[in-house]
Amino acid sequence: xxxxxxxxxxxxxxxxxxxxxxxxxxxxxxxxxxxxxxxxxxxxxxxxxxxxxxxxxxxxxxxxxxxxxxxxxxxxxxxxxxxxxxxxxxxxxxxxxxxxxxxxxxxxxxxxxxxxxxxxxxxxxxxxxxxxxxxxxxxxxxxxxxxxxxxxxxxxxxxxxxxxxxxxxxxxxxxxxxxxxxxxxxxxxxxxxxxxxxxxxxxxxxxxxxxxxxxxxxxxxxxxxxxxxxxxxxxxxxxxxxxxxxxxxxxxxxxxxxxxxxxxxxxxxxxxxxxxxxxxxxxxxxxxxxxxxxxxxxxxxxxxxxxxxxxxxxxxxxxxxxxxxxxxxxxxxxxxxxxxxxxxxxxxxxxxxxxxxxxxxx
Numbered sequence: 001x002x003x004x005x006x007x008x009x010x011x012x013x014x015x016x017x018x019x020x021x022x023x024x025x026x027x028x029x030x031x032x033x034x035x036x037x038x039x040x041x042x043x044x045x046x047x048x049x050x051x052x053x054x055x056x057x058x059x060x061x062x063x064x065x066x067x068x069x070x071x072x073x074x075x076x077x078x079x080x081x082x083x084x085x086x087x088x089x090x091x092x093x094x095x096x097x098x099x100x101x102x103x104x105x106x107x108x109x110x111x112x113x114x115x116x117x118x119x120x121x122x123x124x125x126x127x128x129x130x131x132x133x134x135x136x137x138x139x140x141x142x143x144x145x146x147x148x149x150x151x152x153x154x155x156x157x158x159x160x161x162x163x164x165x166x167x168x169x170x171x172x173x174x175x176x177x178x179x180x181x182x183x184x185x186x187x188x189x190x191x192x193x194x195x196x197x198x199x200x201x202x203x204x205x206x207x208x209x210x211x212x213x214x215x216x217x218x219x220x221x222x223x224x225x226x227x228x229x230x231x232x233x234x235x236x237x238x239x240x241x242x243x244x245x246x247x248x249x250x251x252x253x254x255x256x257x258x259x260x261x262x263x264x265x266x267x268x269x270x271x272x273x274x275x276x277x278x279x280x281x282x283x284x285x286x287x288x289x290x291x292x293x294x295x296x297x298x299x300x301x302x303x304x305x306x307x308x309x310x311x312x313x314x315x316x317x318x319x320x321x322x323x324x325x326x327x328x329x330x331x332x333x334x335x336x337x338x339x340x341x342x343x344x345x346x347x348x349x350x351x352x353x354x355x356x357x358x359x360x361x362x
Contacts, residue, residue, distance in 0.1 A: 006352060013351075014344040021340055022333075030099045031328030035144035037152055038133040038320030041068040041159060043313070067162050067314060072125040072132055074158055075151060078110070081117045083154045084147065093143045094120065102331055103139075121151070133320070141325040148322035156316045167309035174298070174305035181291070181298035188291040191284050222253040 074080055084090070094116065096103035104116050124133040134151060138144035225246060232242045 009351075010348055013348045014341070017344055018337065018341055022337055024101065025331065025333040025336060028099060029102055029331055029333070030096055030139055032102065032137045032139060032330035033141040033144045033325040033328050034330060035136045035138070035141070035148040035322050035325060036133060036320060037136075037148045037318070037322040038131060039152065039155070039316050039318040040129075040131050041071055042315055042317045043067075067159065068125070068130045068132065070162070071155055071158060072123050075121065075123050075132075075134065075155065076118055078114050080151065080154060081114055084150050087150050087154075088147060093138055093147070096139060121147075131319075136322075137330050145322050145324045152316075152318065152322060159314050159316050163314045166314070170309040171302065171305040174302040178295075178298040178302045181295040185288075185291040185295045188284070188288040192288055195281060195284055222250065225250045225253055 090113070091104070091106075094104035095106055097106075104113070108116065120137045122135045124135070125131075134148060136144050136148045136151070138147060228246055232240065232246055
């Protein structure tokens with residue numbers, strides 16, 4: 001009776017589920033076709049002209065990119081699912097009322113659809129070689145291949161977006177500095193223009209040189225006038241009108257020299273003297289020179305950043321295009337039944353051992 005009970009439990013616990021599962025797998029479950037695709041994210045860095053001239057680098061080099069980790073997670077995630085749903089009708093592909101176990105149920109929520117997506121689309125990622133292989137299951141070979149092609153297309157768009165973000169990050173700081181340098185240069189030039197408009201002097205340095213030249217000329221004329229006055233004073237009487245005329249000429253020249261010197265600057269000078277104008281112009285000129293050098297430096301940095309961003313690019317290298325299946329390989333009926341049988345037999349054996357252990361203790 002005890003042995004009969006064990007056999008009955010074995011039949012109900014192991015044989016019955018296996019029979020039901022085998023019946024469903026071989027009579028109800030629909031064939032599924034697999035489409036495979038393989039690719040890798042590559043990062044190409046072209047050598048700069050300086051490196052080529054120095055012989056420090058080859059013309060270009062390629063290396064694997066850490067963006068592969070991002071892409072592998074993205075393919076399995078909800079964002080890829082939503083992007084593919086806009087391109088293809090997943091409900092038409094996967095809803096099969098006659099196979100409720102392996103198909104997508106009607107009116108599935110986004111969470112249920114995401115769970116089904118992760119079952120239908122498998123990503124195999126080799127972290128050492130950084131190669132990605134995608135296996136897509138569908139109830140027709142054309143649907144599987146079409147879905148795989150859509151995933152590959154969306155993956156390319158993702159890499160392009162990552163490329164654009166990386167380039168923008170590379171040149172953002174240099175662009176901000178260039179804009180600041182341009183604003184500083186505009187302000188410096190505006191200040192120079194306002195100064196020239198207010199003073200009506202284009203170049204105070206040139207005007208100062210002209211003013212100094214005028215004073216030197218007056219000094220020469222004063223010297224000649226003093227010599228002429230001395231010559232006349234030696235030969236003429238004190239009432240000679242030439243002496244009065246000479247003295248008046250000397251006095252006028254000295255007054256003119258004093259006025260011109262006051263225009264250049266004095267202790268009681270006002271804002272429109274040449275010394276103050278030149279000092280103010282020198283400040284503006286220094287600001288303009290600094291702004292120009294800062295602009296040239298920022299422009300060189302921006303150009304270098306653009307060149308650096310252009311030299312580095314990511315692209316999707318496909319080594320296995322989406323395949324078109326000729327025969328159905330899924331669901332793997334024999335494997336499913338073998339795993340189910342192992343699990344059921346193991347659980348039955350454990351239950352039997354527990355039963356005999358408890359019985360022996362009594």
